[in-house]
Amino acid sequence: MNGPSLDASAARRRYVTVCALFWLPLGLTIAPLILLFSARGMSMAAIAGFLAAHSLTAAALELPTGGLSDVLGRRAVLAAAGLLDLTALTLQALGTTPWLLGIGAALMGAGRALSSGPAEAWYVDxxxxxxxxxxxxxxGLARGSSATSAALAAGTLLGGALPWLLGLGPDLGARLVEATSGVVLPLSVPLLLGAVVELAFVSYVWTALPEPPRPAATLRDVLRDVPATVTAGLRLGGRDALVRRVLLGAGAVGSAVAAVELLLPGRAAALTGTSESGAVLFAALACAGFVCAGLGSRLAPLTARLVGGGERAVLAGLGGGACGLFLLGVTSASTGMLPAVLAVAGYGLLYLGLGSAGPSQNEALHRRVDGSGRATALSVQSLATQLAxxxxxxxxxVLPPGPLPWVLGGIALLSAALLWVRPAPARAPTAPEAALRPRAGHRAGP
Incomplete structure (x- = not known):
């Protein structure tokens, strides 16, 4: 079977475009989403439940959908992810009841699970x-990560600014609410724009990502091959010490980011006094954070050379991110210029460190698996992030406000960084690759 005809440069450009188109809609939701839930009358406990529904759905589906990509192909699964996200964004933008918002969060989690491995697996293949x-x-992985961060930064800035701009005109926001019987709020508009971008994403994926021809997969093929690749992916995490480090690091990153995403919007709104102005401030902070993450990703190859290898680059990146969260924690109960400056510096350091560590971790993972199980391995990694x-x-x-939630996230990142102090035990890559290779007669993989 012949592989894709694209050269490495063309594949890299298309991978970067896919990363940008997929993550731009999510960026549009970051600033207004929690504030929109609050404007709908949802409590903080309910909002935490929506976020948990997203993460738990993604965690439950990570391995089955990763195996699905290895069986059916990267393009079809990515397109399905875009359609699920389109539906989820529409429900969250227009929903006014907890069950509708919860369904939207769960569908977004399903889209996240479908998307977690196929694009990167397509690029590496x-x-x-x-x-x-x-x-x-x-x-290429670093450039894709930089494109992701740039799309998140641009989307966050736009998503935070749109509701504020709607309120600048004479009663423009009020007229919008009245014209739609209260279904569309100014905070809803960024999510509806994200749904439009999802249409462009699905169209691009379907036309720009050629794959090698695959044998037609029947339902029996899917039911047979997906469990086999899922089981092999779980075995890989148990057998390979380096892969275990990657998975534990992914879990620590998930814990740290969850704390930031849940706590920072309210912190910004409390500082400015209103939801709309809080969304603008949070958007600016999130944009700066994603710029830092993109810069860290872009510099990841240079960082690895300077510190003496990819494993040391992961150590430095996660350790720096932990220091950033500690700074956010110690300033959470303080006011004034100096604590604010330290908090902003800590936020930037967190994302700079995470961006720097990511490409080196993923390259290590790709060296351990081959194309037949690559998306499954990435799904195991994403599973750890989502579940944690x-x-x-x-x-x-449920924790009281103050330093404790931030500090706990910092401890998680620091613990993950310390796993990389010593080099991982040497192991021939053929062993874990074989663990993910389908049995004879199976049709999984390109």
Missing amino acids: TVQAHAGPGADLRT GALAGLVVG
Whole structure:
């Protein structure tokens, strides 16, 4: 079977575009979403429940949908993810009851599960088909991560600014609410714009990501092959020490990000006095954070060279992120210029560190698996992030305000960083690759 005809440069450009289109709608929701839930009359406990529904749905579906991508193909699964996200964004933008908002959160989690591995797996498959298994991966992964951060930054800035701009005109926001019988609020508009972007994402994925021809997959093929790749993916996490470090690091990142996403919007709204102005401030902060993450990702290859390898780059990145969360924690109960400056510095350091560590972690993971199980392995990684994020969000939702939630996230990141102090035990890549290779006669993989 012949591989995709794209060369490495073309594959990298298309991978970067897919990353940007997929994450832009999510960026549009970051600033207004929690504030929109509050405007609908939802309590903080209910909001934490919505976030948990998102994360737990994603966690439950990560491995089955990762295996589905390895069986049916990357393009079809990515397109399905876009359609689920479109539906979820529409429900969250227009929903006024807890059950509708909860369904929207769960559908968004399902879309996240479907999307967690196929695009990156498609990129690695395509590059290795063109240049062989020794092809450079870190550069493309770093650029994709930078594109993700740039899309999140732009989306967050726009998503925070739109509700505020709607309120600048004479009663413009009020007229919008009245014209739609209260269903569309100014805070809803960024989510509806995100739904439009999802249409563009689905169209691009379907036309721009060629895959090698696959045998037609029947329902029996899917039911047979998906459980096999899921089981192999779980075995990989148990057998390989380096992969275990990647998974534990993913869980720590999920815990840290969950704390930030749940706590920071309210902190910004309390500082400014209103939801709309709080969304603008949070959007600016989130935009700066994603810029820092993109910069860290872009510099990941250089960081690895400077510190002496990818494992040390992960140590430095996660350790720096932990320091950033500690700064956010110690300033959470303080007011004044100096605490504000330290909090902003800590926020930037957190995302700079996470962005720097990500490409090196993922390159290490890709060196351990082959194309037949690559999306499954990425789904195991995303499973760790989502499950830890859901649990951390529930804990943060019931903790008293103050330094404790931030400090707990910092401890999680620091613990993950310390796992990389010593080099991982050497192991030939063929062993774990074989663990993910389907049995003879199976049709999984390109």
